[in-house]
Amino acid sequence: xxxxxxxxxxxPRPPDPPRRxxxxxxxxxxxxxxxxxxxxxxxxxxxxxxxxxxxxxxxxALLWRRTRPLEALAACFVxxxxxxxxxxxxTLDMYSLAYLxxxxxxxxxxxxxxxxxIGLAVMLAGAGLSVLVEHAALADAIGPFAVVLSTTxxxxxxxxxxxxxxxxLDQVKLLEREQLARELHDTVAHHVSAMAIRAQAGLxxxxxxxxxxxxxxxxxxxxxxxxxxxxxxxxxxLRRDEPADLTPGRQIADLEGLAAPGGPDxxxxxxxxxxxxxxxxxxxxxxxxxxxxxxxxxxxxHARHATRVAVHVAGDGPxxxxxxxxxxxxxxxxxxxxxxxxxxxxxxxxxxxxxxxGGTCVAGPDxxxxxTVTAVLPRNGVAT
Numbered sequence: 045x046x047x048x049x050x051x052x053x054x055x056p057r058p059p060d061p062p063r064r065x066x067x068x069x070x071x072x073x074x075x076x077x078x079x080x081x082x083x084x085x086x087x088x089x090x091x092x093x094x095x096x097x098x099x100x101x102x103x104x105a106l107l108w109r110r111t112r113p114l115e116a117l118a119a120c121f122v123x124x125x126x127x128x129x130x131x132x133x134x135t136l137d138m139y140s141l142a143y144l145x146x147x148x149x150x151x152x153x154x155x156x157x158x159x160x161x162i163g164l165a166v167m168l169a170g171a172g173l174s175v176l177v178e179h180a181a182l183a184d185a186i187g188p189f190a191v192v193l194s195t196t197x198x199x200x201x202x203x204x205x206x207x208x209x210x211x212x213l214d215q216v217k218l219l220e221r222e223q224l225a226r227e228l229h230d231t232v233a234h235h236v237s238a239m240a241i242r243a244q245a246g247l248x249x250x251x252x253x254x255x256x257x258x259x260x261x262x263x264x265x266x267x268x269x270x271x272x273x274x275x276x277x278x279x280x281x282l283r284r285d286e287p288a289d290l291t292p293g294r295q296i297a298d299l300e301g302l303a304a305p306g307g308p309d310x311x312x313x314x315x316x317x318x319x320x321x322x323x324x325x326x327x328x329x330x331x332x333x334x335x336x337x338x339x340x341x342x343x344x345x346h347a348r349h350a351t352r353v354a355v356h357v358a359g360d361g362p363x364x365x366x367x368x369x370x371x372x373x374x375x376x377x378x379x380x381x382x383x384x385x386x387x388x389x390x391x392x393x394x395x396x397x398x399x400x401x402g403g404t405c406v407a408g409p410d411x412x413x414x415x416t417v418t419a420v421l422p423r424n425g426v427a428t
Contacts, residue, residue: 051157052157052160052161053157053158053161054157054158055156055157055158055160056156056157057154057155057156057159058153058154058203058206058207061110061111061154062110064107064110064111068106068107069107071106071143072103072104072106072107075100075103075106075140075143076100076103078140079096079099079100079103079138079140080096080100082096082099082138082139082140083095083096083138089137089138090137091136094127095136095137095138096138098123098124098127098136099136099138099140099141102119102120102123102124102144103143105117105119105120105147106143106146106147109146109147109150109154110150110153110154111154113147113150113151113153113154113155113159113163114151114155114159114162114163116147116150117147117148117150117151117163117166117167118162118163118166120144120147121144121147121166121167121170122166122170124136124141124144124170125169125170125173129173145191145192145195146195148163148167148192148195148196148199149195149196149198149199150199151163151164151196151199152196152197152198152199152200152203153199153200153202153203154203164196167192171188171189171192236271239263239264239268239271243260243264245260294329294330294333294334295326295329295330295333296317296321296324296329296332296333296357296364297317298333299315299317299332299333299336299355299357300315302315302336302337302340302355303315306351306352310344311343311344311347311350311351311352311353311370311371311372312351312352312353313340313344313352313353313355314352314353314354314355315355316354316355316356316357317356317357317358318356318357318358318359319357319358319359319360320359321357321359321364322359323423324359324364324423325401325423325424327401328364328401328421328422328423328424331397331398331401331403331419331421332357332364332366332419332421334394334397335366335368335394335397335398335405335417335419336355336357336366336368338394339355339368339394339407339417340353340355340368343368343370343372343415346372347370347371347372347373347414347415348372348373349372349373350370350371350372350373350414351371352370352371353368353369353370354367354368354369354370355367355368356368359423362422362423363403363420363421363422363423364420364421364422364423365418365419365420366417366418366419366420366421367416367417367418367419368416368417368418369410369414369415369416369417370414370415370416371413371414372413372414372415373413394407394417394419398419398420398421401421401422402421402422403419403420403421403422404419404420405417405418405419405420406418406419
């Protein structure tokens with residue numbers, strides 16, 4: 045039991061709480077007029093002006109419910125508990141005070157274990173003091189206690205769900221890093237083997253053909269440069285928090301395999317490859333293929349009433365440009381999918397692959413209808 049208590053007490057805060065956004069300010073702006081309106085429309089409200097001032101004055105505490113959940117909860121509950129004690133006969137019977145239920149939820153969702161224990165103690169002490177001061181029956185206190193318990197349970201459930209999801213993502217990243225480590229070994233081993241063979245050939249022919257030895261050195265230099273580039277790219281992947289798929293072997297020419305004729309239940313997939321695509325790094329070719337594959341898969345799953353999916357790859361000077369677009373309905377309202385529409389992990393993965401190689405990848409709805417994924421990658425795959 046003591047071990048459980050210590051583990052709860054030392055529980056850290058969940059990482060990366062959401063930043064304060066305009067919706068938080070809008071909530072406060074809406075609650076203040078509601079409190080004033082309730083004070084005007086309820087002639088039976090005791091201590092009318094005082095109740096409205098306290099209710100409206102505590103609403104800014106909601107702005108700190110994620111970053112300082114204990115302080116926000118303690119301030120509100122201490123004030124609402126001590127008012128009836130300090131002013132004999134005063135009661136805060138405002139329906140608008142229901143917004144205080146957000147604070148116990150926020151405490152369990154975003155607070156540390158120490159803050160949760162202290163906050164629950166503050167709430168229990170406040171509830172007990174309110175029962176004693178107002179001489180309320182035990183049965184009357186069960187209802188509010190059940191409501192507060194429900195909000196705290198909901199906060200803990202979301203906290204547990206987020207933690208479980210984070211563990212699952214960590215496991216996926218660990219497995220992918222293991223795979224990438226194997227790829228690093230295979231890629232570097234291939235280039236080193238080529239250098240060793242060329243070095244042996246250069247040594248064998250150095251006496252009779254000096255020019256052959258010079259050619260061998262040039263090949264060794266090129267292979268070493270490619271090996272170093274591949275190693276740097278893989279090491280950058282292993283250091284990233286988000287996984288990226290740079291599986292070698294796939295080439296831009298393999299995109300032809302994604303082409304498909306249209307049918308009554310699915311759009312056609314057209315592939316167009318143009319420009320100068322020579323001298324492109326294998327990692328860049330693999331990244332172009334993976335991004336296109338993911339974007340096409342996503343369009344086939346989520347592009348409602350689409351008739352076509354167009355994939356265009358072009359060699360443009362020092363860069364390779366990829367564009368995947370469809371003509372489906374409701375681009376901005378499509379559900380988030382595993383391949384990238386909305387807030388799915390696919391957009392993160394595609395952007396990570398492009399960023400790793402010093403490029404960019406953006407995805408979003410087109411004006412009117414359709415969805416487009418655009419990626420621009422440098423030919424040599426050297427990250428910035």
